[in-house]
Amino acid sequence: MSRLAQIPIRIEGTTAKPAGQAACGGLGGGVAALLAELASLLERLASTQLPAAIDLHSLPMSALDRAELERVLGEGEVRATIQAQGRSMVRETRISGVWWVEHRSARGELTAELLEVAQVPAILASAPDEIAAAAGALRDHLEAGARAPGEIDER
Amino acid sequence: MSAEHDGLTVGEMLLKHGISRRGFIQYCTAVASAMALPPWMGPAMAEQLRASPRPSVIYLSFQECTGCLESLTRSFAPTIEDLIFNTISLDYNDTLMAAAGEAAESARTTAMMGSFGKYVLVVDGSIPTGAGGAYCAAGGRSAVETLREAAKGAAAIVCVGTCAAFGGIPFADPNPTSAWPVSAIVQDKPIINVSGCPPIPEVMTGTLLQFFGTGQVPDLDEHRRPKAFFGNTIHDRCYRRPFYDQGKFAKSFDDEGARNGWCLFELGCKGPTTYNACATVKWNGGVSFPIQSGHGCIGCSEPGFWDKGSFYSALSAPAWGKAGEVAPRQVLELVGGAAVVGAALGAASAGVSRVRQRQLEQHNDEKGG
Amino acid sequence: MDLLAFARGPALEAALVIFCVGVAWRIAGFALLRLRRDLNKPRTPIGKWITGGLMTVGSRSWPHPEFIPRTGAGEALGYSYHIGLFIVVGLFGPHIAFLGSLFGISWPGLPSGLITVISVLTLTLFLAVLFRRLTHPVLRMLSNFDDYFSWFVTALVLVTGLAATAHIGAPYQTLLAVHILSVDLLLVWFPCGKLMHAFYLVPSRAINGAHLARKGAIS
């Protein structure tokens, strides 16, 4: 009797794996579908500038699926850490416009994991209201004259 | 509570409490992910909320134990849940607010008038209707009256805790105060039940946030609970589930199975019939939940949980049954009595048959010789 | 009170009461009919009757070799679904909790997955048994309402039990309630029909065995 791993798998209709290179067992069809969706979201982003996101939490993925996804997407040029309520990790993948975003709670648990399709993930940009507030704070600082810049954010 | 924030947007208030936009996006994204909302909803909710004036919440406590409020406020650190709920939006809560007496009551009426049709009414506790409502009254007004009045201007009602949602312990047999859940009193407003005794704080604030952020009542189950949190049973998500599937059960709280962390089904765990997020969100900042601490689920987020037999009787067992114990005396007496009655009926039936046989035979002897 | 609380509370209690009344009634109702002493001189001493009776309880569990060619397959089918039922009823954790809480004892069970497989097999055998009853000329002729209803009640318990463990069609508590209600129905029907053979099997074999042993005949 064949074991599951011995059953050859061929993924059709994707660029993820050329036919005939199907040695990697245990893959569900999920990765292929995900990559296809990413491709269409990227095309949409290119033509309409509309960002999008895919929630990885809601997708059932085996460890193998995940490894395959990471292998295909790879590492891009940008890696950013956000230290706000919790720590977030934003990294561009080898596919420009596809960002791998992980949010962690203050306790360090993974609370959300997304693939964002955008020029820059919205969370990275500074917000107008915060910019305005910061400008005000900086101005106050200059007027007060004696405080260290490091204290600006201490409200 | 409300005066210091008048005129500010949510974003401004969050900043005042040291929560940046990015921090809020992180939080909203996590909530959206937990509630299985579309992934773009998290940042969208964050942006919308940050730009809107602070929402108004009126929190009414009726026949309750304050456990729900304790659950909400007993966080280890000032979390966003805590802030959004207690600080940013709460206009009236007779336990938390500093004001008392006339001042407190006027805060409530002010909030009600000020955001009529827009505020969210949070109710905690069941509403007693017996004795003309006298079992629970504040400022000379019964709970029923207060609820009806406050419900008029509410955009939605969030029932926090099993008492408000399903009647809870006051509603349990014999319900001496004729207590009812909110849904029995108010029929013309959207009601969202966040049940549990108490509910998980993340579930309460997550539900509120989703409502504020989208203006929509979330998807609800047949008990009007948000499916996002109440869509699965504890059993379905329990880390001890593999033991259930392997047929490995703790038979008592101090046996080998219990020490090995086996399934607590036979000790009365109600996980299989209880819908809640305890097994995933957990309690006390994700530290643990009852089953993880070695005790079966008691099913506190389900209607009538108090009246469903012993907490220690397995779900598949008779309601009176407890693991490793003989059926209680009254059941044995009932069953034994039934057997005695049955035997008596059988004896009577056999007696009748014997008499009929004798009659037939005599008849036979007379006729046939 | 919800359906589950009803099923495992008042409904179960009522079903147990009916079960006990019915079983006691049924047994007393024939056992207390007149019993004539057999005046014919026995061939063997009383000890032989007892051992003969006990031996027959075991030996009738399988046909004598002379009968196997004609009946072996049918009896194997009959026994196999009974064995399946015993395993599913007696060795599934939640069932142990049920029986254990009646008698105050407990015993180890089998993995749920295995139980599910056995239940499906048993259900298949049940269908085969029904098919045989509907198609075998002797069985079709002998069968009456009791046979079909007893089959239905037992199969219903199996099907609802499987549905409950597989979470098919409704929330678990509803399925569990329906399953327990089907058990309640089984308990109520039990004393009314052929399911009583569970009580009769051993004494009936023993009495015939003892009767034959008294004559010195094989059993």
Add this chain to the structure above:
Amino acid sequence: MSDATSALVADLAPGQEKTAQARVAGAMRGFAQEIGALSAFRLESCIHCGICADACHFYIATEDPQYTPIWKVEPFKQAYKREASPFAPLYRLLGLKREVTADELVKWQHLLFDSCNMCGRCSLICPMGIDVAALIEQARHAMFDAGLAPKELYQKAAHQRATGQPEPSAEPYREQLLAIGKRFGVEIPLDKPEAAVMLCVPRTDIEHYPSAVAALARVMQHLGASCTFRSDALVAENYGYYAGGKSWQRDISMRLIEQALALKAKTLLVPECGHAYTALRWEAADLYGKPLPFEVRHVTEFLADELVAGRLKLARAATGKTTFHDPCQLVRKGGVNDAPRALMHAMGIELDELKNHGGFSFCCGGGGGVLDIERAAPLRYRTMENKLREIDDTGAGTFLTSCSDCRRTFDDAKSHFSWDKTPHSLLELVASQLSGTGSAP
């Protein structure tokens, strides 16, 4: 009443006429008498598994489901449920079970008499341990009370009850018996005032196998046993038992019992007749109302004991390949398992056993009165084919049995099928080997 059933009713004997109501009432009376805790338990226990069909030679031969043994008591099962079962008061109150109809009773005559030898093979197969044959016997009692015993059995039973012999004969049996003694040169002990052993004979032997009667006398003479026949109770068979007339069966048995009592006999010796053995050994005391003060023994049992005691010595018999038919009433139902084989062993006979032998032997098909029911013959022949095949399959040249009814059934088959075997009496073989110089029969 349907045409078929009226035809059956027309086939009854004078004295059996009854209205439909009277038949039903009679059946109920007959059945009510029989229902006790034991028979009720048997009826309660049936699970309709149909397995008993596979033990019954009538079903095996025909594959006709109506010959399923337990189905043969179906009307009485229904009557039991309505009249005497634990829930009977409820059934009557709520009208859940209808009364048995006269039509059904008439139809069941074929199943209870023509197609059942009461051989008890079904009682060995039932997984619930039900003694189906015992139920059939009870149902026959009810049929008799309904006036539905087959006319041959009814008439013979009536005649035997009145005169001591089932049919009138040109010469009374007593005279025939004495003539047999003269013809075979053996003294017939008759009407001695006292004897340890009381003898009787199958009327079948008197009429068809006089040599068997002589053999019995010769063996007893050889043993020097104190024994005698009694003119008032010569016949071993009991047609009351066949017909299902319980009180008639008692009357007929009482003839033998009274003579044995008068003799102060220690043993009532049952000759080679299976049903006589059942009637006297396992039923007579119940009808008598107290335990019998003498033993009832089959002749093979008696002789086997003499063998063990050393009083009986037998010469080797050169019978060649030999097989033996176990009479069902003797072996399966009667518990006489070893005696016939002990006798054959003593004569150096190593049996080539039938495929189904001992307690599992198939009935010859003639027992239970079936041989006497004329219309049952075609079915009986069909059923016998299997038995004859089993005998042929042994390849034995010599075929023995120890029941004269079985013997006659096989003899009848011999002429019907032009079968090449002849059934022989074990007793006759024993009688021929007494001197130690005998030869094959």
